[in-house]
Amino acid sequence: MAADESGLGSERGAARPKSDRSMAGLLADLADQISSLFRQEVALLKAELQEKLGLIGQGVGAVAVGALLVFSGWLALLAAAVLGLAVVVAPWLAALIVGLVVLGLGAALLYFGKSRLGARSLAMRRTLSSLRANKAWIRERVS
Secondary structure: OOOOOOOOOOOHHHHOOHHHOOHHHHHHHHHHHHHHHHHHHHHHHHHHHHHHHHHHHHHHHHHHHHHHHHHHHHHHHHHHHHHHHHOOOOHHHHHHHHHHHHHHHHHHHHHHHHHHOOHHHHOOHHHHHHHHHHHHHHHHHHO
16 A cells, blocks of 8 residues: 555545445544544643643752742741840740740641641532532433
């Protein structure tokens, strides 16, 4: 067979007039085209996924370095607070006061965050309601 079959579908059916083509030939061409389309979509998905994973990797790296720098700055500010308070009170008491204040703020934030991550607050109520409505609509149409 001399025809090139690397394109979408086969070339053999394109040469024949439509009236001469059998149903089996048409279905075979359709299957070829669907298969080719599926392979192309999978290739596009792979390429796009690789691109997005690269962006995610860059973003995660930048966030990690940024978080480390922010944490270092936070530690320097805490040390400055201890040293500043040590001018007024004993150094050990200054460190204790700053430590207790930071622990209190951290505990309050942890409690707040934990309450936001509860099962009730994370439930997707609107989406579930919409899915239930769609399910009821489909059942109504099918029945």
